Amino acid sequence: MQRSTTFSQLFIALILMISCAKKEETEVLSPQDTIELKLIKELEASLLPLAGADPSLPGTDLSFFSPLGQAKIVGMGEATHGTREFFQMKHRLFQYLVEKHGFRIFAFEYDFGACLILDEMLQTGQGSMRDYMQQSMGFWTWRTEEVLQFFQWMQDYNRNKPVDQKIHVVGVDCQMMQYGIPQLVKMLQQYDPNYAKSVNERLGSLAKNSLYPGATFSTIQSLRSPVLPKLNEVGRELQERANNIAKATSPAYNQQIQHLFQTLTQAEIVQYSLVITPDNGIIFREKYMSDNTSWIFEQYGNVKIALWAHNEHVANNDRYSNISTPSQGGHLRNKYGNEYQVVGFSKASGQFSVVNLTSKRLETMTVSAPLKPSINYLFSLAKEKNYVLKISDLQAKPNWQQHLASPQPFLSIGAGFDASQVDAFFRAIPLDRYYNFVIHFNQTTATKLL
CATH class of the missing domain: 3.40.1660.10 (EreA-like (biosynthetic domain))
Known part of the structure; x- marks a missing residue:
């Protein structure tokens, strides 16, 4: 009796298997x-x-x-x-x-002036990268353990390397002025402390994240009117003094000063344009970030660049x-x-x-x-x-x-x-x-x- 029951169960299982197999064979994919x-x-x-x-x-x-x-x-x-x-x-x-292809420049979606500070730390090996990032890095996006580890690797890589083999970081973004103006004043002190003080007196109040907070289409012109004359005046002076700055420091140092000021004017135009027509603010920013990337070749010559951005x-x-x-x-x-x-x-x-x-x-x-x-x-x-x-x-x-x-x-x-x-x-x-x-x-x- 047990043998007959087992045989029946096996037979039913076999029929079910054959049935399922035939069903799978007949299934048609969409x-x-x-x-x-x-x-x-x-x-x-x-x-x-x-x-x-x-x-x-x-x-x-x-x-x-x-x-x-x-x-x-x-x-x-x-x-x-x-x-x-x-x-x-x-x-x-x-x-x-x-390591494999000789790249030496890290171009970063971050402020040019702030990256001058970071680059100095990379070149000298001095200073705590963690402390700087925790205290002074403005964007939360980059204030992370992963970016810290990245910069620490670059700092370690540069140790005991000849100058022409060291890695540099260059900021290519242009959205704010809070880092660039203090850095401009600091750099000008090496040329002429009295002139640096004069620039600080005129531009120091502009060293902030947003030049025109709460501005609207109807108010932006009045808010801009005291800003542009100061920027234009300092810009003209820097151009007139370019040769003297280069002689007192170096041509490369002067080039950094001139470009740093240019990124400040870029930031002002981007902030102004975002109020007037947001699309124009985007147009200017993308173009300026491209121009700032290309400028790296003027500063560093025939180099290879890795660009970090969204x-x-x-x-x-x-x-x-x-x-x-x-x-x-x-x-x-x-x-x-x-x-x-x-x-x-x-x-x-x-x-x-x-x-x-x-x-x-x-x-x-x-x-x-x-x-x-x-x-x-x-x-x-x-x-x-x-x-x-x-x-x-x-x-x-x-x-x-x-x-x-x-x-x-x-x-x-x-x-x-x-x-x-x-x-x-x-x-x-x-x-x-x-x-x-x-x-x-x-x-x-x-x-x-x-």
């Missing part, structure tokens, strides 16, 4: 699923796995980036301003470019923020062609530091899953979780070529985020035009704030 599978197959054939983001890892897995060694400028982006893995990976990439700044974009202006990277590509190369960053999910646009507080927030039609979603389906792609290799695949023929959603979060409108932060872009390489992390963590 056209979308079929396309997706083809895209994933081509993606996995194109990617190169990364060992991780930790800067202490050996650089053996970064040889894929060797074509960047031929570039004059390499833009290194970030899909959010507060992702630990992005910052650490840019540290790894810059270290690789320095994805959208470094991207080869001819319509930044959907207005009629190239991004910083778009200007650089127009000027340098393929000698400007761009590395973009992608994530699927995870935490990041950001200002909560609802609470107006700096918080750790989360993207729990990528928007399903997005590039980030497709990237998340690869078996490898951390990897790099050369976009020309991916674009050469027939299905990806067709997929990238039209702009596709790609995650982009700046300094602020609204968790109730996650989809709005996936912006349709032509990936193959914006970036030469993309580094993808499936799961991320937030930066560690100092």
